Amino acid sequence: MIVQRIRLVVDGIAERFGRSTSALIAPAREFDPGHPWFLTATERGNDDTRIAPWTEGNRVENLVHGKTYFAALARALEEAERGDLVFFADWRGDPEQLLTDDGVSVEDALTAVAHRGGVVKGMVWRSHMETLGYTGPKNRKLALRLEEAGGEMILDQRVLTLGSHHQKFVVVRYRRPEASDVAFVGGIDLARARRDDGNHFGDPVSRPFPPEYGEIPAWHDVQVQLEGPSVRDVEDVFRERWEDPSALSRLPWHAIPDFVRGVTREPSELPPVSDPPEPVGTCSVQLLRTYPRRRPAYPFATKGERSAARAYAKALDRASELIYIEDQYLWSVDVARVFAAALRRKPNLKLVVVVPKHLDDDSPITIPSALLGHSAALEVIRAAGGDRVLVLDIENDRGIPVYVHAKVCIIDDVWTAVGSDNFNRRSWTHDSELTAAIIDDTRDTREPLDPAGLGDGARVHARNLRLELAREHLGRADGDDADLVDPQQFFDVISASTTALDNWHRNPSSGPRPAGRLRLHEISVPPVWQQRLAALAYRLFVDPDGRPIGMRLRRRF
Numbered sequence: 001m002i003v004q005r006i007r008l009v010v011d012g013i014a015e016r017f018g019r020s021t022s023a024l025i026a027p028a029r030e031f032d033p034g035h036p037w038f039l040t041a042t043e044r045g046n047d048d049t050r051i052a053p054w055t056e057g058n059r060v061e062n063l064v065h066g067k068t069y070f071a072a073l074a075r076a077l078e079e080a081e082r083g084d085l086v087f088f089a090d091w092r093g094d095p096e097q098l099l100t101d102d103g104v105s106v107e108d109a110l111t112a113v114a115h116r117g118g119v120v121k122g123m124v125w126r127s128h129m130e131t132l133g134y135t136g137p138k139n140r141k142l143a144l145r146l147e148e149a150g151g152e153m154i155l156d157q158r159v160l161t162l163g164s165h166h167q168k169f170v171v172v173r174y175r176r177p178e179a180s181d182v183a184f185v186g187g188i189d190l191a192r193a194r195r196d197d198g199n200h201f202g203d204p205v206s207r208p209f210p211p212e213y214g215e216i217p218a219w220h221d222v223q224v225q226l227e228g229p230s231v232r233d234v235e236d237v238f239r240e241r242w243e244d245p246s247a248l249s250r251l252p253w254h255a256i257p258d259f260v261r262g263v264t265r266e267p268s269e270l271p272p273v274s275d276p277p278e279p280v281g282t283c284s285v286q287l288l289r290t291y292p293r294r295r296p297a298y299p300f301a302t303k304g305e306r307s308a309a310r311a312y313a314k315a316l317d318r319a320s321e322l323i324y325i326e327d328q329y330l331w332s333v334d335v336a337r338v339f340a341a342a343l344r345r346k347p348n349l350k351l352v353v354v355v356p357k358h359l360d361d362d363s364p365i366t367i368p369s370a371l372l373g374h375s376a377a378l379e380v381i382r383a384a385g386g387d388r389v390l391v392l393d394i395e396n397d398r399g400i401p402v403y404v405h406a407k408v409c410i411i412d413d414v415w416t417a418v419g420s421d422n423f424n425r426r427s428w429t430h431d432s433e434l435t436a437a438i439i440d441d442t443r444d445t446r447e448p449l450d451p452a453g454l455g456d457g458a459r460v461h462a463r464n465l466r467l468e469l470a471r472e473h474l475g476r477a478d479g480d481d482a483d484l485v486d487p488q489q490f491f492d493v494i495s496a497s498t499t500a501l502d503n504w505h506r507n508p509s510s511g512p513r514p515a516g517r518l519r520l521h522e523i524s525v526p527p528v529w530q531q532r533l534a535a536l537a538y539r540l541f542v543d544p545d546g547r548p549i550g551m552r553l554r555r556r557f
Contacts, residue, residue, distance in 0.1 A: 037318060037415045037439055037456075038286045039311050046305040048298075050240065051233045054286035057279020058228035060438050062418075062465045064472070066194035066203065069184065069223040070099040076172045076182050077109045082117030085271060086110070087238040088170040089123045089434075091420075092191040093142040093153075098205055099195075106190045107142060111149035119271055120151030123241060125165040126249060127155075154267050156241070157249035160292050160430060160546055167434040168223075168420045171235045173274065181277045183234035185287075185436045186223030186418050187328070187407045193219055194405075198472055200396040200517075209403070212358045218402040220394060222326070222469075224418045224436055230285035232276035237287065237434060240300035242267050282442045283461055286311070290421055290433040292546030304546065308421045308435050309338075309428040309557040315415045315437075316342040319349055320452035322413070322487035324466055326354040326406040329422040331373035332543055333380055334555070340384035350388045350491040351381065354473070355521055357393035357401040369538035373424070375525045390495060391521040394473060399505075402517070407435070410466045412451055413458035413487065415439055428557060430546030438462070446485045470494070475515040494518065 041053045063069040080086055088110075095107035114120045124139045143153040156165050170184045188194050195203040202216035209217040226234065248266075288311045293304035316323070319342050330336070330353060343349055359370055382389050394402040409417045419435020421427040440461035443449070450457045467481045470490065474497055484490045497516040504514055539545070545552055 035284060035286075035439065037315055038284070038437065039288075039307055039314060043310060043314070044305070044307045045310065046301050046303070046307065048300050048302050049236075049305070050300070051236045051287055052229075054284050054437075055229035055233060055276070056284045056441075057281060058226055058230045058283045058285045059281030060227075060283040060285065060436075060440075060461055061225040062461075062468065063184070063186070063223040063225055064221075064465075064468060065197045066188050066219060066221055067197040069186070069188050069221075069225075070195050072225055073170060073184060074099040074104055074109055076170075076184075077113055079179060080113045080116070080118045080172055080174065081176075083175045084113070084118045085171070085173040085235075086113050086118055086120045087122070087235060087242075088190070089165065089167045089238060089241065090190050091125050091164060091166045091168060092127070092139065092189045093122070093124045094138050094191045094205075095142040095145055096205065097190060097192050097195065107145050110142075110146055110151060114146065114149040114151035120146060120149075121238075121242065121267075121270065122146065122151070122153035123156045123165070123238070124153060125155075125159070126157035127164075152268055154242075154248055158241075158244060158246050158294075158298075159432070160294060160544075162541055162544060163292065163426075163546070164431045165241075166420050166427070166431045167237070169234055169237070169434055171231060171238060173231070173235065180227050180280065181231045183226045183231040184223055185226060185234060185420075185434060186221070187405055187420055188221045188223045193217060194221060196220070200394075200402045201398075209360060210358055212401055213403055214400045218396050218400060220326070220402050220404050220406055222406040222408050222418055224438070226285060226436065227277065228280045228283075228285075229276040229278075230287070230436070232273075233285070233287050234434075235273070237289070239270060239273065240298075241432075242270060244299060246296050283438050283440045286437040288417070288419065288421075288433075288435040288437055290428060290431060290546075292430050293548050304429075304548070306429060306547070306557040308419070308433055311417070311435075311437055312409065313338055313557070315409075315411050315417075318415075318452070318454065318456075319411045320346050320454065321349065322411070322451070322491065323349065323351045324408075324410045324469075325352070325423070326404055326408040326469065327423045328356060328360075328405045328407065329370070329374075329424045329427075330355055331370050331377050332424040332426075332428075333373070333376050334425050335423045335428060336377035336380040337555075340380050343381070343385035343388065348488075349385075350488065351385055351390070352491060352494060353381075353389070353391045353521075354404055354406075354518070355391065355393055356404045357395070357519070357521065360403060366537075366542055368534035369542040371523060371525065372534045373538050373543055374523055377423075378523070388491075390491070390498065392494075392498060392518045393521045394517050395519060396517060397475070397513075399513075408465070408469070410462050412454075412456070413444065413463040413466060414452070414456045416462045416465055425543045425545055430544050448486055451487050466490075473516065473518050475517060 200218035421433035440459040
């Protein structure tokens with residue numbers, strides 16, 4: 001009865017049966033024999049952008065954990081010299097966050113490039129009020145420090161009401177031909193608490209967090225490092241937003257303090273764009289984005305862009321064996337319906353979902369609303385997949401929950417997506433997001449060679465990332481993954497490990513703690529009186545819808 005109320009209150013689930021994922025989201029599809037997993041230019045649904053449908057010949061390195069990413073970023077920034085370009089966009093920027101063990105901070109690394117004569121330009125979301133728990137003052141401080149050093153950072157509020165700029169990327173382009181241009185894309189902000197590693201004991205430069213995560217919260221996250229032609233696409237994502245002629249904020253209580261503090265209100269002109277880097281690897285990369293339909297319109301997305309949502313739908317339409325996802329939020333019925341359709345269509349398809357054990361918010365509005373959406377979304381998925389679905393969370397070896405902030409999806413060891421978008425309606429329609437979808441042209445030689453049986457073969461990048469994440473969550477050493485390569489066996493091993501650890505927690509005196517960190521995810525459904533009070537807040541504030549009204553009515557993206 002409670003689940004039925006949740007479904008009705010949140011969204012309903014009309015048209016649940018008999019529809020493919022592409023019918024739920026994507027427009028009429030064009031088949032491309034070279035990359036049938038990727039969106040075509042027409043399927044992207046945005047004729048205003050300058051980015052390519054996809055690029056080939058890229059090198060992609062997985063950077064699991066903030067400590068790994070920050071070290072790579074620090075090296076890239078340290079190499080930047082006079083005339084080199086550093087562009088970055090972020091949801092949050094904490095100038096004091098450390099990038100390295102020797103104390104180099106975000107502020108130190110960026111201002112050092114500017115002092116050496118590099119061109120440093122940044123865009124960070126302006127943020128909501130600090131009294132609501134947001135970090136506008138920190139973003140503003142980073143902007144002022146960078147501009148004092150000769151760089152430039154704008155506080156960008158060109159969003160829908162109650163929306164945000166959620167993209168997290170950095171581009172470094174060098175003038176020296178011997179230096180390899182690089183871009184970083186994923187879910188990791190230049191912010192406090194992110195610099196954790198595989199031990200998951202947390203980042204000493206921490207931040208306030210729910211007490212369930214301990215004094216220093218552990219943090220799990222993923223970024224990718226791109227080299228090759230895709231770097232130019234990430235640069236163009238930056239340039240399109242930077243060159244938007246709309247006012248950074250139209251609100252007088254923003255403009256007046258900016259004027260008093262000397263914060264940039266009009267972005268300067270960017271240096272001329274250079275040619276894309278030469279091919280250096282074996283991966284094809286498609287950049288996926290979310291932009292809402294806004295007034296005044298984004299000149300690079302006059303009707304908005306929902307290519308992230310459409311790309312997931314197209315990839316899920318080909319899913320046959322295993323979908324593996326890690327996500328900070330999974331709390332939208334609209335999104336859950338896409339996964340449910342895939343599970344119904346393919347009776348052998350398995351789904352493994354890794355989410356945080358607890359929300360990262362203590363708001364009396366957000367918590368009941370998010371639990372409401374989360375409960376409904378998981379019920380839709382479980383109703384479709386039954387025992388083919390595992391929804392899990394993580395704890396470290398001390399038994400303390402690990403906060404999952406990653407946004408990763410791997411399908412059939414072929415298609416990988418790593419980015420900033422979460423599996424909720426806000427990320428798919430309302431806020432700005434950036435994700436890299438990756439297909440490695442190199443086939444993996446480990447059996448099974450073609451898990452899905454579609455002739456695509458398993459690809460090295462996708463399989464390696466899945467196994468790296470699995471080894472960590474199962475508490476295994478590098479290379480200890482022979483029983484995890486086959487997707488169906490992988491599911492069984494994960495299930496067995498989770499059951500063993502859950503049983504031990506119920507009876508810890510039974511013996512030593514089993515290896516592994518995965519627990520079966522359980523949530524508390526809000527009381528009925530909270531469900532009704534939270535429903536409006538859920539729709540308007542927690543998980544708003546940025547689609548035009550026609551798309552909402554047709555349940556299309």
